[in-house]
Amino acid sequence: MSVTAAAPASETGAIPAQRLKIVVAVHGIGDQVRNGTILGLVAQFSRNYGREVRVPLGRFDAGTVPLKLGGDADAQQPFAFAEVHWADIPRSAVRRGYLLEETKEWASRAVERLEGTTTGGESGVNYHLASRVVEEMVETIGLLESMMFLARKAGLWDFSLNEILSDYINDVQVVAEFERMRDRIVGRFHSLMERLNAAHPDADIYIVAHSEGTVVSFLGLLKAMWEKQPPRWLNQVRGYMTIGSPIDKHIVMWSDLFSYGGACAYAPARKIKWCNYYDFGDPVGFKLDTARDWLERKGVTAFDFTSDDDHGFSRYYMPGKAHNDYWNDSTVFDHFIDTVVKEPSKHTKPPRNKSLVWLVTYLVSYGMPLMLLLAGVYAVERAVLEFNQMSVLTGRLIGDVAGVAFLMAGLTLLARIPRLVNPRQRGSKKWIGIAIMLFCAFSALYWRCASVPTREALAALPGFLLQQAGLVEVDEAILTAATIGFVCLLSVVVAWWSRLQPRAGMKPLLLWGGGTATVMILVLLKHKKEDPPSIWPVAMALAGFLALWWLAALLFDLIFVWHRYIRHEAGPQHLRQIRK
Secondary structure (H helix, E strand, O other): OOOEOOOOOOHHHHOOOOOOOEEEEEEOOOOOOOOOOHHHHHHHHHHOOOOOOOHHHHHHHOOEEEEEEEOOHHHHHHEEEEEEEEOOHHHHHHHOOOOOOOHHHHHHHHHHHOOOOOOOOOOOHHHHHHHHHHHHHHHHHHHHHOOOOOHHHOOOOOHHHHHHHHHHHHHHHHHOOOOHHHHHHHHHHHHHHHHHHHHHHOOEEEEEEEEEEHHHHHHHHHHHHOOOOOOHHHHHHEEEEOOOOOOOHHHHHOOHHOOOOOOOOOOOOEEEEEEEEEEOOOOOOOHHHHHHHHHHOOOOOEEEHHHEEEEOOOOOOOOOHHHHHHHHHHHHHHHHHHHHHOOOOOOOOOOOOOOHHHHHHHHHHHHHHHHHHHHHHHHHHHHHHHHHHOOOHHHHHHHHHHHHHHHHHHHHHHHHHHHHHHOOOOOHHHHHHHHHHHHHHHHHHHHOOOHHHHHHHHHHHHHHHHHOOOOOOHHHHHHHHHHHHHHHHHHHHHHHHHHHHHOOOOOHHHEEEEEEEEEEEEEEOOOOOOOOOOHHHHHHHHHHHHHHHHHHHHHHHHHHHHHHHOOOOOOHHHHHHHHH
């Protein structure tokens, strides 16, 4: 593919045979370099037209940059690119401080705001519990960020999920809740569109918006449509591309932003073709069926936007990072350019799923908490063997570590899943059944993998209870079954306590489960010499095990909530129910 520099405006010759197409970029969250979003758009558009064009960032400082794209010199399409840059407004609020709410506090209050939109408990959601779960998610993400520090230093990857979510929450606060700053942001959108109309009154305009920028551009378009005398630039808008859009969440949670009186009277001669793109791993963007419903009820006929124009897919490997991966996905931009921008339009298939993404999303993500449990159990098992001055048999050590880790995983699943779902909600009872089946499967793996001496040692506590009940002589199989039953009962107690006391968070699991695990581990210490070795290595290994178990449980909560409420859209479905 050849690479050419941008042609100056003077080299475009006479009036082009084709109409000028202006692409307006509206960037998303975070620290955005001025005109940086345009560079990504120029790369995608020029690649699609068969000739990659590189434009220095400084060329956009003076305004729009005209380009001719296409391989055939006689049929090249004239383009111009411009950007609505608004990142400096929320960033200045963050830098000043003492203005925006703290991230975790604001996130929990967002749940309270959502609760205020429902009446009579019709939603069936435990909002108090949901608020605490949101707080735990923010804490977990912050903890994972700290753990990724070494990976960044080693140059393995440089990705900050915590930064993405914090920037998103800060920008949402500014756009949704601070009216004066929101008016300044939308005002920049209108000012740019007015300048484009004055300079190119006959050009076609295509808006490409990302993340919170979709809300900014949508509010700007609606404001123009509801004016008594709609601006002339509105008739020039031909296409609207939204990627990773949270418009639906804004319509439900900040309905006052969309409280336009009466029906919309604006009726264009040519509708604006709207295409929305979202990845299932993106925590911000979803389908926009609530937006379509709102447009229909308000009588807005300016958009050509049906359910067939909502394109959801699973293409990006890193959850959260998927929110920014659209810019590197040529398939997404090719679909919009071919079907909306080009005339005559081409038939291009919508973006499809990538098969390996499913493997990474489920097996790798849920494998991480299990690996943490394996590491914690290994540290304790090794410390106990060294304390007892026993030889380390690799086969037995691997089996014992795997078996005990499986049992702990089953306990964690059965204790945490009932806290994360509401059994009274439709479709949630199946998760309780899944938790029970997984507990049984992990218990069977414990029975199969752990050695007989280890199972007998861990059965000391339930065996003592059986002796107190009068069952003195029991074999190893009954003791193992008693251990599994005791762990199951412990899981139920922890789950019940967690639902009754949502603010307790991880304390029930660590107090009850951690205390019982500590007793079982101490039972394994059987050194009988007069001068036993130091117990501090065992104590340190036990503390490390409890810390890793706590992290594994938090990580499982985060992954489960991510898959259920984001990837499988249980959260957006609930928002749609509230809206209805």
